[in-house]
Amino acid sequence: MRASSAAPLGDRRARDAAMSDSGEALPFASLMQALRALTEQSATGTLMIATDDNHSARFVLDRGGIVAVAFGRLRGMEAVAAMRGIRAGRHRFARGVQVGASESQSLPPTPELVATLLGDGGPAQPSAEPGDTLATAPDRIRAVVVEEVAELLGPIATLICDEHFASRGVPTGRRALEGLLEALAAELPDPTRARALRERVLARID
Numbered sequence: 001m002r003a004s005s006a007a008p009l010g011d012r013r014a015r016d017a018a019m020s021d022s023g024e025a026l027p028f029a030s031l032m033q034a035l036r037a038l039t040e041q042s043a044t045g046t047l048m049i050a051t052d053d054n055h056s057a058r059f060v061l062d063r064g065g066i067v068a069v070a071f072g073r074l075r076g077m078e079a080v081a082a083m084r085g086i087r088a089g090r091h092r093f094a095r096g097v098q099v100g101a102s103e104s105q106s107l108p109p110t111p112e113l114v115a116t117l118l119g120d121g122g123p124a125q126p127s128a129e130p131g132d133t134l135a136t137a138p139d140r141i142r143a144v145v146v147e148e149v150a151e152l153l154g155p156i157a158t159l160i161c162d163e164h165f166a167s168r169g170v171p172t173g174r175r176a177l178e179g180l181l182e183a184l185a186a187e188l189p190d191p192t193r194a195r196a197l198r199e200r201v202l203a204r205i206d
Contacts, residue, residue: 025052025088032117034091039064039110046099051089060098066110067098074159076105081162083117108166116166134177135206138170141177148200149184152193160187177205 026034035047042064049057057079060068071079107113134141142165150157164183171177181201185194 025090027088028083028086029118031086031089031091032114034093035059035066036114036118038093039066039114043093043095044098045093045095046097047091047093048099049086049089049091051086053087055086057083057086057089058099062098064110066107066113068105069107069113076107077163077166078159080113080117081159081166084119084162133173134171138172141172141205142170144204145180145184145201148197148204151200152188152197160184177201 031049038045038047038061043061044063045061047059047061049059051057055072056070057072058068058070059066069076069079069083071082074082108116136144142161146158146161149161153160161184164180168176168180168183171180178198181198185197188194188197
């Protein structure tokens with residue numbers, strides 16, 4: 001008599017979702033659970049998602065690690081930030097096929113990336129040293145930074161800022177804030193604008 005090795009129902013559903021096409025549209029959380037299941041299985045291939053509003057997303061996996069991410073024309077963490085707006089979609093996993101794996105992308109560790117997409121984790125908030133803590137609330141800091149970058153870059157500012165917040169978190173100390181502003185300044189081609197960004201943000205945050 002062969003011993004039963006059945007997995008818990010929740011694990012089997014995640015595994016089945018990861019191994020086959022989804023016959024119907026699934027909520028975003030279920031799509032990301034399928035992605036997590038693939039990473040835990042050390043799978044290699046490409047998870048392709050067609051959203052309910054006719055956009056396409058793609059995760060390239062190499063032995064369970066996510067090596068490339070795309071959402072429409074966006075790549076890397078810029079794509080990850082935009083994916084948080086997906087409501088639902090259908091997915092298909094092409095095992096052994098790595099579409100776009102040659103693209104060089106700077107991504108966080110796979111468990112952290114998946115947790116960010118699922119909304120049950122994310123980067124730790126940068127800690128502030130004694131005397132370095134900002135009085136301004138993190139939500140306000142985030143809003144000010146996005147507003148000032150938008151003044152210089154226009155509508156794309158939200159995507160760029162989300163990418164940096166996803167990798168750094170929202171700063172709570174002045175040194176961390178200046179580090180964020182330095183990174184954002186690198187996105188600006190004009191050094192004068194980069195200086196203006198730093199001055200304008202610091203003037204509005206205590």
